[in-house]
Amino acid sequence: xxxxxxxxxxxxxxxxxxxxxxxxxxxxxxxxxxxxxxxxxxxxxxxxxxxxxxxxxxxxxxxxxxxxx
Amino acid sequence: xxxxxxxxxxxxxxxxxxxxxxxxxxxxxxxxxxxxxxxxxxxxxxxxxxxxxxxxxxxxxxxxxxxxxxxxxxxxxxxxxxxxxxxxxxxxxxxxxxxxxxxxxxxxxxxxxxxxxxxxxxxxxxxxxxxxxxxxxxxxxxxxxxxxxxxxxxxxxxxxxxxxxxxxxxxxxxxxxxxxxxxxxxxxxxxxxxxxxxxxxxxxxxxxxxxxxxxxxxxxxxxxxxxxxxxxxxxxxxxxxxxxxxxxxxxxxxxxxxxxxxxxxxxxxxxxxxxxxxxxxxxxxxxxxxxxxxxxxxxxxxxxxxxxxxxxxxxxxxxxxxxxxxxxxxxxxxxxxxxxxxxxxxxxx
Numbered sequence: 001x002x003x004x005x006x007x008x009x010x011x012x013x014x015x016x017x018x019x020x021x022x023x024x025x026x027x028x029x030x031x032x033x034x035x036x037x038x039x040x041x042x043x044x045x046x047x048x049x050x051x052x053x054x055x056x057x058x059x060x061x062x063x064x065x066x067x068x069x
Numbered sequence: 070x071x072x073x074x075x076x077x078x079x080x081x082x083x084x085x086x087x088x089x090x091x092x093x094x095x096x097x098x099x100x101x102x103x104x105x106x107x108x109x110x111x112x113x114x115x116x117x118x119x120x121x122x123x124x125x126x127x128x129x130x131x132x133x134x135x136x137x138x139x140x141x142x143x144x145x146x147x148x149x150x151x152x153x154x155x156x157x158x159x160x161x162x163x164x165x166x167x168x169x170x171x172x173x174x175x176x177x178x179x180x181x182x183x184x185x186x187x188x189x190x191x192x193x194x195x196x197x198x199x200x201x202x203x204x205x206x207x208x209x210x211x212x213x214x215x216x217x218x219x220x221x222x223x224x225x226x227x228x229x230x231x232x233x234x235x236x237x238x239x240x241x242x243x244x245x246x247x248x249x250x251x252x253x254x255x256x257x258x259x260x261x262x263x264x265x266x267x268x269x270x271x272x273x274x275x276x277x278x279x280x281x282x283x284x285x286x287x288x289x290x291x292x293x294x295x296x297x298x299x300x301x302x303x304x305x306x307x308x309x310x311x312x313x314x315x316x317x318x319x320x321x322x323x324x325x326x327x328x329x330x331x332x333x334x335x336x337x338x339x340x341x342x343x344x345x346x347x348x349x350x351x352x353x354x355x356x357x358x359x360x361x362x363x364x365x366x367x368x369x370x371x372x373x374x375x376x377x378x379x380x381x382x383x384x385x386x387x388x389x390x391x392x393x394x395x396x397x398x399x400x401x402x403x404x405x406x407x408x409x410x411x412x413x414x415x416x417x418x
Contacts, residue, residue, distance in 0.1 A: 008150065008216030010349030010365070011283065015291055016208055036146050037278050044073070045291055060148060060219065 076277035081302025094258035098325025099185040103178035104352035105169035109377035114246040117378035122252025126239040132267015137275035137360030149225025151364030154214035162372025164403040168340030170386040176281035184307025186319035196335035204346025225362025280354035
């Protein structure tokens with residue numbers, strides 16, 4: 001399972017890295033972020049590309065699991 | 070309407086109205102807000118430069134920092150972090166300020182000027198978008214300033230505390246600071262109003278993640294138009310408001326605190342756009358992030374203040390009469406620096 005570690009990165013890097021990862025038409029991947037804004041941006045991007053996003057918060061980090069049917 | 074669009078558009082409308090109000094209450098024309106000019110004015114008040122026409126502690130900036138901090142704390146988003154290439158950010162910030170003072174405005178002021186009918190700002194807008202486009206190309210080839218790490222509470226509180234102290238001192242011990250008696254630095258809305266407006270705008274910008282660069286950048290990179298709505302909202306509100314107030318003048322000539330040199334208006338804002346993409350946000354967003362406890366943004370804001378001082382100490386800033394030769398050289402040097410910074414800060418995916 002591909003894990004994109006975008007923790008600590010400022011705009012627009014979390015989405016850029018996620019965009020690069022989904023270019024290969026993956027059905028699932030995980031993105032790690034540690035800021036609300038990044039969580040929102042990656043979620044919005046993923047949903048616009050047809051992924052469902054589930055978010056798990058662990059301390060200061062968010063684990064975003066992206067799935068595509 | 071999606072929740073994000075709501076907050077972004079609301080922020081844009083409030084910024085437009087607030088800017089019109091502040092200009093009507095004393096701020097210079099088409100300058101209800103200008104992050105670059107206001108940091109430059111504050112830099113002058115601190116006597117970091119001695120350009121007598123532009124020295125004044127701008128409460129709007131202080132308000133925005135504190136408003137962002139308060140809202141971030143309430144929503145548990147105040148998370149001090151830093152360590153992402155701070156010195157490089159400092160340099161890019163100086164370059165961005167050179168570009169902004171070449172054009173005579175930050176991206177937000179550029180939008181307010183467009184809203185006032187200033188066609189020079191429209192040229193600046195085209196340059197801004199071109200610069201953002203170049204910045205996105207660098208993002209695509211792997212530009213990164215590397216990640217930031219969690220910092221202590223005190224590290225994150227330095228900027229808000231410093232801003233509050235400077236504000237308090239300027240009110241209670243004004244003799245410490247320089248204050249313009251003529252020129253744009255002498256034109257200001259009442260302190261209390263500017264501060265409160267800053268607080269409200271800062272809070273809204275924090276909540277909506279408002280960023281003038283994101284509007285174009287996210288549309289180019291991800292076909293995400295959500296921030297663009299806010300950008301349009303600012304301009305639309307300002308146009309409508311200026312028309313109602315009878316202050317809309319469509320022209321190139323005789324615009325307040327502006328010059329008509331199209332090439333250098335374009336290049337100045339192109340430098341701002343490119344540099345801001347590399348920094349991860351426009352000057353307004355940097356101020357908000359600094360209020361949120363991000364010490365990389367704090368260093369960036371410090372770079373803006375120092376950059377403004379350098380501009381005025383070495384004749385790099387434009388005036389209503391147009392750009393200076395030193396300023397033109399500085400903008401070209403700025404483009405070279407951003408290219409070098411781009412070349413040396415890439416990571417393959």
